[in-house]
Amino acid sequence: MPLTQSVVESLAPDQASLKAATKLMKAGKWPLRQSDSVSELIWGECQGSGSNPYRVIVHTGDHGYKCTCPSRKFPCKHSLALMWMYADDSSAYTAAPVPDWVTDWLGRRRGPSGSAAAGKTQGKPKNIKAAANADDAKEPVDEKTLARRAAAAEKRAANTRKSVRDATEELKLWIGDQLRGGLPQFLDDLTDRCRRIAARMVDAKAAALASRIDGIPARVMELPAEERIDATIAELGKLVLLIQAWQANPDDPELHRSMISSQTRDDLLSSQTALRVKSTFEVLGDRITTRRDGLVSQATWLCNLQQSDHRFALLLDFYPAGGGVKRNSAFTAGDRFDAELVYYDARQPLLAIIAEREILDASVLPWPAVGGHDPYDDYVNYLNKSPWCLSAPMQMPEGRLCKAGNRRYWWQSSDGKHVIPLSTKPPLAALGATLTQAYGVWNGWRLDLLSAQTDVGWLSFDD
Amino acid sequence: MTDLLQDPESFLPKIKNRWMIGAVTADVVPEAWQETIQGAQGNGLDAELAVLALTGQLLQVAYRPANGQPLLVEQPLPVLELPPLPEKLRSSFRRLLAAQDGSDVPLLTLIASRGYTVSPLDWMPAAREESLPSVYSPWLGWASGRSSIDGETSGVGLDTDSWSDFLPAERRRALKALRIEAADTARQLIEDQGLREAAEERAKIIAVLAVGLSENDLPLLVKLNESDRSGKVKSIAGNLLARLGQSQCSDEDCKELADFLKVSKKGLINRKRQVSPAKIKTGAQRKRRTELLESVPFDALAGALKQTPMELATEWVFNDKDGVSDYLTQMIVNTAADEIIWPFAQNIVQRDAIDSINDDLLKRLKQLHNPQINSEIFQLVLDADNGYFDSAVRYLADAPGSVTFEQLSKTNGYSCLLAAAKKQAKDDSRADEHLLQEGLSNLGLIATQEAAKELLEQFINAGMMSVDPGLACLRFNADLKPCE
Structure with a gap:
């Protein structure tokens, strides 16, 4: 059955989903919309509320669908929007060969299910026309109400600041206690002690600080025993610096983000002062980790191929773990695109979101040249500006990967001047290749390689 | 800041030692730090935290990781004789490799037969892999830590x-x-x-x-x-x-095993002799029969049954459910003379017991180095195929990508696969999904490039999507032009 508006209406889980889909039906929200008439597939990439775009696939014949967003509504608003736009105007979808990520989905899908079959109305009746004509205009708000709301917001912010300030004093006492109790004893009980003080920070509304403290055990314990004391000193020392800096300037956006919470995506996009960078970017790699608080963090590292001022960008997304939702990253290492990034305010801007993106069919831009500089300088520069930062991107000149002793791997520059320990075992072939250039993330103790140009080709270190 | 980093070894160990035992560091911090620490303005705690902050930064800035043990730099990866796959086929290869379920040798052999190797970044051999195309020998040597x-x-x-x-x-x-x-x-x-x-x-x-x-x-x-x-x-x-006819086995064992088998005649007019397992009553008997099947040589067993080896090889019926036929096949593979192998294989096919043709038997057949037999047994393997084409892949381990569409289109297996594809397209049935996946994948390994193109067309005409992952191997084969 062809994909029509009535099919979209019947597939929608509820009226709210249809209404939400209407807000996504703008060409600007979709850097990519393509189709393959032979296989009856349409697919697209939608810039949703996350840093990464969502990838959406729909089979126009059997109405199967897949979206990489974490929504638990099926189909989600992105799938509905892609279907709806196709039902309205299929000519807006450019014909293209089926990309690998769509083929991968085809390989995994089980075929049309009863719920995906067209014509089955689910739940309450829905009305696509009502959704399209939904009036989003809100009741006009008078000045008095606005002033009242602003005052309430300011009061809440002041309460939060006071609460966090009290908590940071408590945290400083706690750090002092750990030093007085002896670092070996602290290490012995690291997880429980960090969890308890992190819970206290959550209560005091310092959620970002709590999350950072909650991550200390994992970051310290993954190192060999002989390095853990130094790592603990560095972690606690950076905490002290962060607290002091925030106490001195609690309105600083970077510090606020590190202590309490981030600016929303909409606030950042509407900010007049935020740094905006237009350039060609390459995806260096993607790191997905499950945090102790149950959230999954997805970090996508980008390299600016044209400008050295803002060479790197980090797209960060969080979504709940579990629930049987397996996330697939929208980007694959090596992808290139033209984009405008908006950076969160920071002394050394790194965290960003994509404002606009245009997909490139091909880009011949080479990687930016790296001289024979000391790769550690990159990290030291970050520490000079934000001494509490935990990690920073690093670019390596020509070198080789080597093995030292049992299961320890290092990067070594070709001139032998610089060596850097790696966090994981590299692929076998990388040990026999010359890395003409490489990018990674240095956390102060280990280098997590992202990708490299080698004498046998481009290499991604993603799992 | 630079002043604060001077000569860290003179004081840093002392500071760390204090914190190891839970003591304060006021009297061991360097002179250059005093001003910064006093600037902390506060009680003893603030001063201690200032020392902590400075020490943490010092550890990250002033020191560079040093390898305690010598760094071992591997020899550069050897360059292979054949060029790497064209770039546009690399992603297809990686997907196929992931779907091969560990048996990557047939795919690599197909690629080598067209004159290519794969990128070391997509695949590298484990040091112990042995049945790889010989073009990968330098990498095997490199992976095992020695030159080749x-x-x-x-x-x-x-x-x-x-x-x-x-x-x-x-x-x-x-x-x-x-x-x-x-x-x-x-x-x-x-x-x-x-x-x-x-x-x-x-x-x-x-x-x-x-x-x-x-x-x-x-x-x-x-x-x-x-x-x-x-x-x-x-x-x-x-x-x-x-x-070589020099079996060393006790007569008692041979006789005992012969008692577990029976020679009978079947048919009303032209009564043909046949050999099959006798009924057994206990698990202990079954266990003993298995032990004997694994130890008694074929010639000796034939003698104990008062048959010639050729008679036993051609009169075995392959209708047991206890795996006796599989043991007998292995016995023949291990201990029978060359002249027995081909008649035995013909017997397997005639009795529609194609599953009994295992890899070892195919190897023995190949070791006969008889092109006529090779051709005939392969045709038998093709004819007897039920759509999975796994025996054909095993038989063509050394020469994949060599079967023409004409050969394939006459087989029962091809008809089965085509029917399954039509059925799936018609009623969305997933009943034959495994057959289609396995069969199409194996066809992709054994077909010539021209045959792969023709097969793709046939299965798409039968209703499969051109991007159906089941057709991935055939598509890869069709796109893999021989290297010029």
């Missing part, structure tokens, strides 16, 4: 002097070639050099004697069967002796 001298490619032949220059898998390949050309020279080399190898490798080398086996090998095999330290080597030598 490929006898075939470097022109260095295998002899006493060059024995240790070869990697084990390469050496056995060279030995097999030498057995075909000069069986006695190869045997002498095995006797002089091969017997010095470790037991596991020695067993593999002795197994090479199966190529071109003759009575000239008897003295060596008898010696090994009697006096080698390894039970595995003794067993292989014993099997080879049995193939």
Whole structure:
């Protein structure tokens, strides 16, 4: 059955989903919309509320669908929007060969299910026309109400600041206690002690600080025993610096983000002062980790191929773990695109979101040249500006990967001047290749390689 | 800040030692830090935290990680003789590899047969893989931590002097070639050099004697069967002796096994003799029968049944459910003479027991080096296929990508697959999904490039989507032009 508006209406889980889909039906929200008439597939990439775009696939014949967003509504608003736009105007979808990520989905899908079959109305009746004509205009708000709301917001912010300030004093006492109790004893009980003080920070509304403290055990314990004391000193020392800096300037956006919470995506996009960078970017790699608080963090590292001022960008997304939702990253290492990034305010801007993106069919831009500089300088520069930062991107000149002793791997520059320990075992072939250039993330103790140009080709270190 | 980093070794260990025992650091911090610490303005805690902050930064800025042990830089990865796959086929290859379920050798052999190798960043051999195309020998050598001298490619032949220059898998390949050309020279080399190898490798080398086996090998095999330290080597030598009619097995065992089988006649007019397992009553009997099937040589069993080996090979009925036929097949593979192998294979096909053709039997058939038999057995394998084409892949392990559309289109297996594809397209049935996945994937491995193109067209016409992942291997084959 062809994909029509009535099919979209019947597939929608509820009226709210249809209404939400209407807000996504703008060409600007979709850097990519393509189709393959032979296989009856349409697919697209939608810039949703996350840093990464969502990838959406729909089979126009059997109405199967897949979206990489974490929504638990099926189909989600992105799938509905892609279907709806196709039902309205299929000519807006450019014909293209089926990309690998769509083929991968085809390989995994089980075929049309009863719920995906067209014509089955689910739940309450829905009305696509009502959704399209939904009036989003809100009741006009008078000045008095606005002033009242602003005052309430300011009061809440002041309460939060006071609460966090009290908590940071408590945290400083706690750090002092750990030093007085002896670092070996602290290490012995690291997880429980960090969890308890992190819970206290959550209560005091310092959620970002709590999350950072909650991550200390994992970051310290993954190192060999002989390095853990130094790592603990560095972690606690950076905490002290962060607290002091925030106490001195609690309105600083970077510090606020590190202590309490981030600016929303909409606030950042509407900010007049935020740094905006237009350039060609390459995806260096993607790191997905499950945090102790149950959230999954997805970090996508980008390299600016044209400008050295803002060479790197980090797209960060969080979504709940579990629930049987397996996330697939929208980007694959090596992808290139033209984009405008908006950076969160920071002394050394790194965290960003994509404002606009245009997909490139091909880009011949080479990687930016790296001289024979000391790769550690990159990290030291970050520490000079934000001494509490935990990690920073690093670019390596020509070198080789080597093995030292049992299961320890290092990067070594070709001139032998610089060596850097790696966090994981590299692929076998990388040990026999010359890395003409490489990018990674240095956390102060280990280098997590992202990708490299080698004498046998481009290499991604993603799992 | 620079001043604060001066000579950290003079004070940093002292500061850390204080924190190890829970003591304050006020009296051990360097003079250069005092001003900064006093600027902390507060009680003793603030000063201690300032020392902590400075120390944490110092550890990250002033020190560079140093390798305690020497860094081992591997030799550069050897460049292979054949060029890497075209870039546009790399992602298809990676997806196929991920779907191959560990059996990547047929795909790599197909690629090598078209004149390509794969990128080391997409695939690298494990050090112990042995059945790979020989073009990957340099990588095998590199992965196993030693350089390789490929006898075939470097022109260095295998002899006493060059024995240790070869990697084990390469050496056995060279030995097999030498057995075909000069069986006695190869045997002498095995006797002089091969017997010095470790037991596991020695067993593999002795197994090479199966190529071109003759009575000239008897003295060596008898010696090994009697006096080698390894039970595995003794067993292989014993099997080879049995193939030469020199089986060493007790008459009691042969008689006991014969009692577990029965010779009967079937048919009303033209009563044909047949051999099948006798009914057994207990698990203990079944266990004993299995032990005997694994130890009694084929000739001796035929004698105990008062049959010739040829009669037993052609009159076995393959209708048991206890796996006796599989044991008998293995017995024949291990201990029967060459002249038995082909008639036995024909018997398998005639009795529609294609599953009994295992990899070892195919190897024995190939070792006959008879093109006529090779062609016939392959046609039999194709004819008897039920759509999975797995036997064909095994049989064509050395020459994938060589079956024409004309050959394939006449087979029952092809008809089965086409019907399954039509059925799936018509009613969305997933009942034959496994058959389609396996069968199409295997067709992609054995078909010529032209056949792959034709097959793609046929299955798309049958209703499959052109991007159906089941067609991935066929599409890869069709896109893989021979390297010019």
